[in-house]
Amino acid sequence: MPMAREAIELLVQAARAWHFEGNRHGLRDREWMALRFLSRANRFSRTPSALAGFIGATRATASQIVKTLEAKSYLIRKPSHEDKRSVVLCVTAQGEKCLAQHDPINHVLNAVSALGAEECARLRDSFREVLNHLDATHQRVNASICRDCMFLAQRSPAKGRGGVEYTCRLYRAPISPEEIELLCTSFEQASDRLRIDEHRERVRVAS
Ligand code: SF4
Known part of the structure; x- marks a missing residue:
């Protein structure tokens, strides 16, 4: 403590x-x-x-x-x-x-970047853990990137047909590789068990 x-x-x-x-x-x-x-x-x-x-x-x-x-x-x-x-x-x-x-x-x-990639990743993961805990307690709106979101689906294309294709199952929309790294307030940690319909309703009420 x-x-x-x-x-x-x-x-x-x-x-x-x-x-x-x-x-x-x-x-x-x-x-x-x-x-x-x-x-x-x-x-x-x-x-x-x-x-x-x-x-x-x-x-x-x-x-x-x-x-x-x-x-x-x-x-x-x-x-x-x-x-x-x-x-x-x-x-x-x-x-x-x-x-x-x-x-x-x-x-x-700049000061955090100077810690180096490994230490930055550790710091990021620790803050994510802390925020997850606070989310559960205070129901705050936080944001994170698609890459770790439970709603992100990815599909490998047929041979010789470009890169991986991403889709958001919440918004039912394609996600470009560049968008994967952008913040989203509908993000849900991949390990969370919130049902998609429940979450869609939350997004509908907020908009
Ligand atoms: S809900 Fe947001 S973060 Fe999750 S996959 Fe869809 S666009 Fe990405």
């Missing part, structure tokens, strides 16, 4: 990099969080409702954040290909540049 406490105390100190008063380079901490999330999210999660769930805000607060980011030309809305009544929030080249140059977490990111 003392070591767990020590680890958490250090994590809280590291969190000062992304939780702060006022603004940095013109954005408050939650606006940075939103911009960061949208630049990494897949097409199903770049929606106002997924954003609100991820940053732990109401739809009204998320909508205000979207307006702020739009006003700074970091974000634009596009009609969704999946659902004509919905919009997809897309980070602009200017938004990506701002993240690359000024995102307050960049220093932490």
Whole structure:
């Protein structure tokens, strides 16, 4: 327990990099969080409702954040290909540049990268375990990448016909190899036993 406490105390100190008063380079901490999330999210999660769930805000607060980011030309809305009544929030080249140059977490990111690939993987897996435990306790919306999701199906093509094809069984849609590495708020750990229908209902109610 003392070591767990020590680890958490250090994590809280590291969190000062992304939780702060006022603004940095013109954005408050939650606006940075939103911009960061949208630049990494897949097409199903770049929606106002997924954003609100991820940053732990109401739809009204998320909508205000979207307006702020739009006003700074970091974000634009596009009609969704999946659902004509919905919009997809897309980070602009200017938004990506701002993240690359000024995102307050960049220093932490560099420090973690310097630990090396093996230590990074261990750290990632440990945080995933901790988040899974917190998910079960607090029912929070978290996001992770398709690769480890229970809804990802893959099919090897017939001989000589290109690479592996991926499909999301939740959204019943193809997933490109590039999208495998993007964040999704509907992610469920592959070992979880949540029934797909139950999860579809959750997604329908949230959207
Ligand atoms: S496979 Fe999982 S993570 Fe990927 S889009 Fe589907 S629900 Fe989201």
